[in-house]
Amino acid sequence: xxxxxxxxxxxxxxxxxxxxxxLALAAAxxxxxxxxxxxxxxxxxxxxxxxxxxxxxxxxxxQNERRAMEAIVREYILTHPEIIPxxxxxxQKRDTQGRLAGSRSAIETPFPxxxxxxxxxxxxxxxxxxxxxxxxRASLPDLNRxxxxxxDVKVVFREFPILGEGxxxxxxxxxxxxxxxxxxxxxxxxxxxxxxxxxxxxxxAQAAGLDMARAQKVAGSDAVTQELQKxxxxxxxxxxxxxxxxxxxxxxxxxxxxxxxxxxxxxxxx
Numbered sequence: 068x069x070x071x072x073x074x075x076x077x078x079x080x081x082x083x084x085x086x087x088x089x090l091a092l093a094a095a096x097x098x099x100x101x102x103x104x105x106x107x108x109x110x111x112x113x114x115x116x117x118x119x120x121x122x123x124x125x126x127x128x129x130q131n132e133r134r135a136m137e138a139i140v141r142e143y144i145l146t147h148p149e150i151i152p153x154x155x156x157x158x159q160k161r162d163t164q165g166r167l168a169g170s171r172s173a174i175e176t177p178f179p180x181x182x183x184x185x186x187x188x189x190x191x192x193x194x195x196x197x198x199x200x201x202x203x204r205a206s207l208p209d210l211n212r213x214x215x216x217x218x219d220v221k222v223v224f225r226e227f228p229i230l231g232e233g234x235x236x237x238x239x240x241x242x243x244x245x246x247x248x249x250x251x252x253x254x255x256x257x258x259x260x261x262x263x264x265x266x267x268x269x270x271x272a273q274a275a276g277l278d279m280a281r282a283q284k285v286a287g288s289d290a291v292t293q294e295l296q297k298x299x300x301x302x303x304x305x306x307x308x309x310x311x312x313x314x315x316x317x318x319x320x321x322x323x324x325x326x327x328x329x330x331x332x333x334x335x336x337x
Contacts, residue, residue: 167317170304174314177223178294180245184214188221190333193314195302198237198263199230200310202323207258209326213333220333224254225298227310235295237263239286240272242294246285249275 123133144150167174175191184192194210196203213220226241228234237257244253252275260267260274272282285291302308305319313320318332 167305167314167319170301173297174225174301174305175223178226178242178245180248180250181224181226181242183222183224183251184220185218186221188217188219190217190220191223191315192220192329192333193223193225195225195227195298195307195310195312195314197228197230197234197310198241198257199228199234203311204258206311206323207255209323209329212326213329217330217333224250225301226295227298227302227312228295229308229310233263233265233268236265236286237268237271238295239291240268240277240282242291243282243285244272244275244277247277247281249277253277 128136174193192210192213194203194206196206210222214222224241226238228238241250241253241257244250253271256271256274257263257268260271272279302312305314307319307321309321311321311323313324313329313332315329315332316335318335320328320332
């Protein structure tokens with residue numbers, strides 16, 4: 068698993084897909100003036116290249132006309148290459164929206180007690196994190212600032228322990244703290260303690276005022292195991308494997324992106 072303070076890299080497969088879409092654009096130049104060809108193309112939209120070929124045949128475009136249109140498209144792309152990453156960003160956003168659609172409710176529903184801010188807030192920010200992740204620790208002041216400045220934000224914490232046994236133990240103790248209504252106290256104390264060693268986990272639990280006998284029982288429970296498994300499944304369904312990862316609306320941000328990026332994602336329209 069890799070931690071990254073940078074946004075997710077673009078999927079090169081999307082560039083391949085975009086190439087087919089650009090071929091279809093050549094046919095679209097003619098379709099603007101041909102209702103019959105436009106109708107034929109609409110019935111075959113599963114493959115952009117096939118759709119373009121079909122439209123060209125229906126419109127009776129000559130090879131010379133097709134080559135001319137493709138030359139126009141090529142010239143435009145070379146003159147305005149910035150449309151390539153812009154189009155890829157649009158494709159990625161649509162792909163992310165599709166992935167989130169089936170998981171949104173589960174992602175935004177916290178483990179009981181693993182929540183901060185306004186529990187009834189209309190703006191929901193979800194963080195997938197690991198207590199051994201330095202970028203997660205570095206993001207804590209930004210997150211606390213957002214909670215302090217926005218009384219309509221609900222922060223859902225999703226334990227995503229991907230960095231070893233210590234991460235697993237800390238995540239389990241955090242959910243045990245949530246069961247006692249002391250999640251955030253443990254959360255902040257655990258990050259302040261440093262690496263999730265047995266000693267630091269015990270110190271954070273003590274600082275949070277946990278009933279240790281009760282906490283140990285809950286930490287080893289099936290409910291906690293199922294919650295961790297659920298978080299891994301949710302991450303897989305959306306398509307990420309690093310920490311921290313933030314989900315809000317239709318936005319997925321990866322890494323220590325900073326206060327401004329988080330605040331903009333929360334407040335901007337989905």
